[in-house]
Amino acid sequence: MRYRLISWALPAIVLLAVVAGFAYVYWSKGGAGAGLYSRYWSPDPVQGYWDPANFYQSIETVEGVFEAALCIQCHEGITPGIVVDWRASRHARIDEPVTCDDCHGNNHQQLRLPTPDVCGNCHNKQHGEFRDEARYGFPSHVLAMERAVDAPHFADKPKAEVQSCVQCHSVATKCDSCHTRHLFDPAEARRPEACITCHSGPPHPDDESYFASAHGKIYLAEGKDWDWSKPLTKGNYKAPTCAYCHMDGGRHQVAQKSLWKFGLREINPHTSKNQVLRERWIELCRDCHEEKKAAQWLAELDQERKLAWRKLDKAEDMLKDLRSDELLQPAADERPDYPMGSLWPIERVGFFEGQASAFYNVSAIERDYFEMWYFDNLGAYKSAAHGNAAGVEDGHRKMAASLDRIEAKARELRHLSKDGRKVKLAPTLTELWMKGAYTDYNREHN
Amino acid sequence: MQMTRCYRMNALVRLLGVLGLVVHSVSAEERVAPGPFTDNECIACHAERDPRLVRQWREGPHAAASEVGCGSCHGDRHEDSSAKARKAQSCIGCHEGAASHSYTTSKHGVINTLGEDKQDWRQSLQPGRYRAPSCSYCHLHNGDHGNTMAPDRGPEVRQWICSGCHSPRYVREQFANAKRQLEIADLKLLEGETLIASAGEDRHGTLAKLRQNLIRHRKNVLYGVGHQSPDYQWWHGQPALDGDLIRIRDSVLQVLRRKLVSDKPEE
Numbered sequence: 257m258r259y260r261l262i263s264w265a266l267p268a269i270v271l272l273a274v275v276a277g278f279a280y281v282y283w284s285k286g287g288a289g290a291g292l293y294s295r296y297w298s299p300d301p302v303q304g305y306w307d308p309a310n311f312y313q314s315i316e317t318v319e320g321v322f323e324a325a326l327c328i329q330c331h332e333g334i335t336p337g338i339v340v341d342w343r344a345s346r347h348a349r350i351d352e353p354v355t356c357d358d359c360h361g362n363n364h365q366q367l368r369l370p371t372p373d374v375c376g377n378c379h380n381k382q383h384g385e386f387r388d389e390a391r392y393g394f395p396s397h398v399l400a401m402e403r404a405v406d407a408p409h410f411a412d413k414p415k416a417e418v419q420s421c422v423q424c425h426s427v428a429t430k431c432d433s434c435h436t437r438h439l440f441d442p443a444e445a446r447r448p449e450a451c452i453t454c455h456s457g458p459p460h461p462d463d464e465s466y467f468a469s470a471h472g473k474i475y476l477a478e479g480k481d482w483d484w485s486k487p488l489t490k491g492n493y494k495a496p497t498c499a500y501c502h503m504d505g506g507r508h509q510v511a512q513k514s515l516w517k518f519g520l521r522e523i524n525p526h527t528s529k530n531q532v533l534r535e536r537w538i539e540l541c542r543d544c545h546e547e548k549k550a551a552q553w554l555a556e557l558d559q560e561r562k563l564a565w566r567k568l569d570k571a572e573d574m575l576k577d578l579r580s581d582e583l584l585q586p587a588a589d590e591r592p593d594y595p596m597g598s599l600w601p602i603e604r605v606g607f608f609e610g611q612a613s614a615f616y617n618v619s620a621i622e623r624d625y626f627e628m629w630y631f632d633n634l635g636a637y638k639s640a641a642h643g644n645a646a647g648v649e650d651g652h653r654k655m656a657a658s659l660d661r662i663e664a665k666a667r668e669l670r671h672l673s674k675d676g677r678k679v680k681l682a683p684t685l686t687e688l689w690m691k692g693a694y695t696d697y698n699r700e701h702n
Numbered sequence: 703m704q705m706t707r708c709y710r711m712n713a714l715v716r717l718l719g720v721l722g723l724v725v726h727s728v729s730a731e732e733r734v735a736p737g738p739f740t741d742n743e744c745i746a747c748h749a750e751r752d753p754r755l756v757r758q759w760r761e762g763p764h765a766a767a768s769e770v771g772c773g774s775c776h777g778d779r780h781e782d783s784s785a786k787a788r789k790a791q792s793c794i795g796c797h798e799g800a801a802s803h804s805y806t807t808s809k810h811g812v813i814n815t816l817g818e819d820k821q822d823w824r825q826s827l828q829p830g831r832y833r834a835p836s837c838s839y840c841h842l843h844n845g846d847h848g849n850t851m852a853p854d855r856g857p858e859v860r861q862w863i864c865s866g867c868h869s870p871r872y873v874r875e876q877f878a879n880a881k882r883q884l885e886i887a888d889l890k891l892l893e894g895e896t897l898i899a900s901a902g903e904d905r906h907g908t909l910a911k912l913r914q915n916l917i918r919h920r921k922n923v924l925y926g927v928g929h930q931s932p933d934y935q936w937w938h939g940q941p942a943l944d945g946d947l948i949r950i951r952d953s954v955l956q957v958l959r960r961k962l963v964s965d966k967p968e969e
Contacts, residue, residue: 300882301875301878301879302876302878302879305876315869315871332830334869334870335865335866335867335868336829336830336866336867337830337833337866338867339830340830340833341833341867414882414886416879416882416885416886417882417883419879419935420883420926420932420935420939420940421936423932423935424932436809444813444817449815449816450812452807453807453808453809453812453931453933454933456807457933457936457937457938458937459937463807585955615941616945616947616948619948619952620948620949623945623948627945682962684958684962685955685958685959685962688897688954688958692896692947693896694886694889694892694893694947695893697886697889
């Protein structure tokens with residue numbers, strides 16, 4: 257009897273839980289913001305320009321329905337730069353020109369900022385590839401905006417501050433990140449510089465690592481004179497560029513060969529799925545190099561990753577040990593809660609616990625690990641993947657130095673607690689982490 | 703119909719203006735020797751021809767603080783001396799590091815770099831003549847030799863310059879957001895300085911060094927919003943400031959803990 261009850265009650269409970277889960281996710285996406293935490297935030301006024309589908313609202317000061325000729329006539333006086341640009345574009349020069357109203361609409365009170373779907377009306381091959389990139393998961397271009405707004409620190413921090421995030425992550429919501437308006441010249445998008453506005457800086461020095469590689473050096477010396485109107489296929493370019501490798505053949509799907517997933521977490525590079533990706537890389541390198549050589553480079557990258565993760569694991573273990581011995585100072589309940597708060601205050605260590613948002617409101621040793629993982633490690637990875645040996649060396653030297661710092665700090669924290677028990681901060685010291693001009697502002701404005 | 707006629711008139715007036723300028727510059731070009739000229743020779747002539755320009759240069763930081771004269775940007779020959787100075791490269795030679803890197807990696811900087819060879823640099827720095835702004839397009843707009851982006855010029859001047867390509871509302875919103883981002887960076891700076899002051903001592907100069915980092919990273923946010931570089935707003939800016947605050951707190955904690963121990967009466 258009891259067995260029978262369990263046999264149908266248990267699946268029913270599981271089913272209910274799953275349905276409730278889906279319902280909760282659906283409900284949580286219905287707020288003023290966007291994404292999983294949409295009910296916790298509303299957008300900064302400027303966000304409509306970065307995520308038009310969700311937040312752009314047309315101005316209402318100009319009334320009327322206009323044809324392209326009239327748009328041009330007026331905007332030649334108001335914003336001449338964009339008219340000159342458009343005139344020089346292919347849109348203006350083809351037999352049936354693509355005019356202002358084709359992309360923006362013609363009712364001036366209901367104008368739209370073109371989203372990828374708008375561009376996709378004509379450029380359906382590229383748009384299809386771009387949308388289909390979602391199947392490779394993070395990191396990718398098409399999922400970049402979701403990734404940004406679903407980060408706890410995005411929901412937590414003042415919305416004006418995190419507008420800098422969506423400027424790059426808008427690669428998912430607009431096409432002009434690479435095809436700058438209103439020229440939209442593919443020749444421009446093919447050049448490596450088209451990528452560096454976002455692919456630069458400590459966590460992804462793609463620009464530095466590529467320009468310092470043999471490929472990048474050839475580009476810097478001779479690239480100016482190459483014919484950039486040619487498609488990204490074998491024989492057209494003397495050295496590969498960002499787009500040549502990551503969007504070979506013009507395929508709008510940068511994640512299509514993403515093997516090591518940005519170096520963010522450890523993966524097994526030899527699963528059957530990854531074997532397919534490896535073959536894609538080797539096939540591409542064979543445009544210029546021997547197959548054996550390409551396979552060797554991939555193996556070298558695997559080796560570099562193994563070394564990096566050995567160092568990172570060591571640091572992560574040290575932090576997790578300190579956490580289980582309750583020696584992190586201040587502890588999670590003695591500082592502002594993890595971005596976005598949680599039911600049980602806990603220190604987040606490592607990729608799977610949400611380390612990417614644990615770069616503020618944390619103790620010094622946790623920040624050290626964040627920088628080791630996000631800056632030193634990713635710098636080494638990018639250098640290894642782009643063939644910049646000096647950068648790999650530099651990244652690993654930085655990782656070793658970070659590891660030393662973390663080790664010394666861990667010793668210090670253990671020393672504070674001679675009997676191995678948790679050390680509470682003196683009451684006069686707890687305020688140190690809880691108060692401050694920005695900390696207070698952030699608590700009120702998220 | 704009224705509006706159309708108005709724009710036609712406008713175009714006609716502008717055409718006449720441009721023609722006048724061309725005639726003027728060609729006739730002027732003929733009278734001037736090719737050079738080389740020293741700065742004093744340039745000034746001797748231009749103080750009469752363009753008194754405002756020379757005065758602006760004299761009153762600005764270039765003349766006063768760093769002895770940057772005409773030749774530093776324009777070269778010492780008369781031909782193409784303006785075109786030469788309009789290119790970003792003529793500024794970047796001195797303004798290196800974050801100040802120019804935030805621009806060269808921005809979309810404006812990238813478009814400018816890639817299109818430099820196709821651009822006609824002999825044109826004056828006015829709307830519709832440059833695909834993307836170079837340093838001079840914004841900071842010396844229309845040949846103004848004071849800094850047209852300086853705060854004391856007021857927001858209207860800055861917004862007017864950007865409006866050559868961007869809609870007035872877009873420009874207004876971007877500037878408003880920039881202001882909010884800077885206010886946030888200033889709160890972080892204030893938080894850090896208050897913490898440092900609360901320590902009361904700085905034995906090894908650690909806190910002084912951390913304060914320098916705060917100031918540098920706050921400046922990066924300014925470069926980031928000014929040059930529209932997301933990388934400087936964010937990675938070189940806000941989270942870097944967050945890291946500074948954590949390290950300042952940690953150093954202050956150590957100082958205060960030491961004080962607590964030494965204040966404790968001996969048992």
